[in-house]
Amino acid sequence: MKYRLLAGGSALVMAATLSACSSSSDSAGEAGGATTVDVWLMRDSVSAEFQKEFTEGFEAQHPKIKVKIQVQEWDGIGQKITAALASNDAPDVIETGNTHIAQYAQSGGLLDLSDKTDELNGKDWLKGLAEPGAYEGKQYGIPYYAANRVVIYRTDLFEAAGVDATAIKTREQWTDATTKLNKDKTQGIYLPGQMWYALGGFIWDEGGDFATESDGKWKGALDTPEALRGMEFYARLQALGKGPKDADEADPPQADVMAKGDVAQVISAPGGANVVIEKNPALKGKLGFFPIPGKTADKPGAVFTGGSDLVIPAAAGHPDEALTFIKELTGDAWQKKLAVAMSYVPNRTTLASAVADDPGAAAMAVGAANGHATPNSPGWAAVEAENPIKDYMTAVLTGGDAAKEAAKASEDIARAMNAGS
Structure with a gap:
C-alpha cells in the first residue's frame, strides 16, 4: 500500500520531459x-x-x-x-x-x-x-x-487547553489530553470510524495482527484477545471526536475537516498538514507533530509503514x-x-x-x-479489495457485539487470503 499523501508538501509533479522507457535490448549499446x-x-x-x-x-x-x-x-x-x-x-x-x-x-x-x-x-x-x-x-x-502516520495537532488549541504535546508519551496520556481538549466547539480528535491502518497500529501494540499463517493456511485474527483490545482502544479514542463511524479518512477528506478550525488533532502522514494550510492559510504556523503514542513511554506506538x-x-x-x-x-x-x-x-x-x-x-x-506491514501474502490484495475490516469497525462503533463482528470479519479475511495465495 502506497501513501498518496506523503510528508513535505503537496505532491511534487515530475517534469513532462522525463525520459521514456525503452527495452533492455534496445538500450544495451551506448x-x-x-x-x-x-x-x-x-x-x-x-x-x-x-x-x-x-x-x-x-x-x-x-x-x-x-x-x-x-x-x-x-x-x-x-x-x-x-x-x-x-x-x-x-x-x-x-x-x-x-x-x-x-x-x-x-x-x-x-x-x-x-x-x-x-x-x-x-x-x-x-x-x-x-x-x-x-x-x-x-x-x-x-x-x-x-x-x-503521526499525530498532527493544533499548537494554539493545545496551549489554550494547557496541554503540553511533548509530554504525551503513552496512550493514557494521549486520551487524557484529548479529553481535556474536547470541549465547547473543539473536537479533541477527528478520527473516522474506518481508518483501519490506525487500528492496525493499536492491534500490533497489543501483540495481535490482522491474520496469522500456519501450515500454509491463513486465519483471520481480529477475534483474538489482542486484536479486540486494539479495537477497544480505537473505539475509546474515536468517541472523543465527531468523526463519522461509517467512513474512512478520505470521505470527507480529513484535511478539509481540520481546516475548518475546530479540530485539535488528526492521525495522518505529515504531508496532511500542508493540505490543511492550503485549505486554511490562517493555520500556518499553528500545526505541530508528535509520534502516535504507545502503551508505555519507552516505545512509540506501532504504525503501518x-x-x-x-x-x-x-x-x-x-x-x-x-x-x-x-x-x-x-x-x-x-x-x-x-x-x-x-x-x-x-x-x-x-x-x-x-x-x-x-x-x-x-x-x-x-x-x-x-x-x-500487513500480512505478507499474495492474498492480502484480495483482503484490501473487499476490506471486511472497515465493515467490522463500523459495526462495532455503531453498537455491534465486538467479538461476534470480529469473528465474522476474520472468516472473511481467511477466505480472501487463502483464495488469493
Missing part, C-alpha cells in the same frame, strides 16, 4: 561501451530535481552505466508490472509498493537478492519495509523509502548494473539526500538523524522504528 539501466520509478516518489541530481551523480561515479528512467502511474501499475515480469523484455529496476512484493515474487518473476543483503546494509533496514520485501524466506525487495522497495526482474537484461543502481540509491549518501529533499523516512534506522530538522519527518522517523 557510445563508449556504456550500459543503460532501464528504471521504472513511481509518480511523485522523487522530485524532478532530485532525479536529475541523482542521475548526474550516479553516472559521474559510474561512467560505464547510463540511467534511463520512466515514471509510472500508480493506477493500473499492478497489471503493468505483472506483464513486465512475465515478458522477456522487463526493465532492470522497478519501484513497487512495499506490500505488493509477495504477489510479484509468487510468480517467479523477481530476482532473489538474499545474498546481497549484507552489502546493502540489511541489518539496519526498517522492519516495515524489509519484511514485506521478503517472500518464503528470500529477499526480493530492497527498502527504498518509508512514510507513516508505507513506502516503496526496489526490485530486479528475473528477466532484467543488466542485473549487475541494476544492483549497482540500487546500492547507490539506497546507500547512506543518497538516502540522506532523499530524506531531506522529500521529507521521507530513510530506509534504515541508523539514518533517522537525517530528518532531525524536519518536524514532521522527525516524528515519522520515531514511529518508523516500530513500523509494521
Whole structure:
C-alpha cells in the first residue's frame, strides 16, 4: 500500500520531459561501451530535481552505466508490472509498493537478492519495509523509502487547553489530553470510524495482527484477545471526536475537516498538514507533530509503514548494473539526500538523524522504528479489495457485539487470503 499523501508538501509533479522507457535490448549499446539501466520509478516518489541530481551523480561515479528512467502511474501499475515480469523484455529496476512484493515474487518473476543483503546494509533496514520485501524466506525487495502516520495537532488549541504535546508519551496520556481538549466547539480528535491502518497500529501494540499463517493456511485474527483490545482502544479514542463511524479518512477528506478550525488533532502522514494550510492559510504556523503514542513511554506506538522497495526482474537484461543502481540509491549518501529533499523516512534506522530538522519527518522517523506491514501474502490484495475490516469497525462503533463482528470479519479475511495465495 502506497501513501498518496506523503510528508513535505503537496505532491511534487515530475517534469513532462522525463525520459521514456525503452527495452533492455534496445538500450544495451551506448557510445563508449556504456550500459543503460532501464528504471521504472513511481509518480511523485522523487522530485524532478532530485532525479536529475541523482542521475548526474550516479553516472559521474559510474561512467560505464547510463540511467534511463520512466515514471509510472500508480493506477493500473499492478497489471503493468505483472506483464513486465512475465515478458522477456522487463526493465532492470522497478519501484513497487512495499506490500505488493509477495504477489510479484509468487510468480517467479523477481530476482532473489538474499545474498546481497549484507552489502546493502540489511541489518539496519526498517522492519516495515524489509519484511514485506521478503517472500518464503528470500529477499526480493530492497527498502527504498518509508512514510507513516503521526499525530498532527493544533499548537494554539493545545496551549489554550494547557496541554503540553511533548509530554504525551503513552496512550493514557494521549486520551487524557484529548479529553481535556474536547470541549465547547473543539473536537479533541477527528478520527473516522474506518481508518483501519490506525487500528492496525493499536492491534500490533497489543501483540495481535490482522491474520496469522500456519501450515500454509491463513486465519483471520481480529477475534483474538489482542486484536479486540486494539479495537477497544480505537473505539475509546474515536468517541472523543465527531468523526463519522461509517467512513474512512478520505470521505470527507480529513484535511478539509481540520481546516475548518475546530479540530485539535488528526492521525495522518505529515504531508496532511500542508493540505490543511492550503485549505486554511490562517493555520500556518499553528500545526505541530508528535509520534502516535504507545502503551508505555519507552516505545512509540506501532504504525503501518508505507513506502516503496526496489526490485530486479528475473528477466532484467543488466542485473549487475541494476544492483549497482540500487546500492547507490539506497546507500547512506543518497538516502540522506532523499530524506531531506522529500521529507521521507530513510530506509534504515541508523539514518533517522537525517530528518532531525524536519518536524514532521522527525516524528515519522520515531514511529518508523516500530513500523509494521500487513500480512505478507499474495492474498492480502484480495483482503484490501473487499476490506471486511472497515465493515467490522463500523459495526462495532455503531453498537455491534465486538467479538461476534470480529469473528465474522476474520472468516472473511481467511477466505480472501487463502483464495488469493
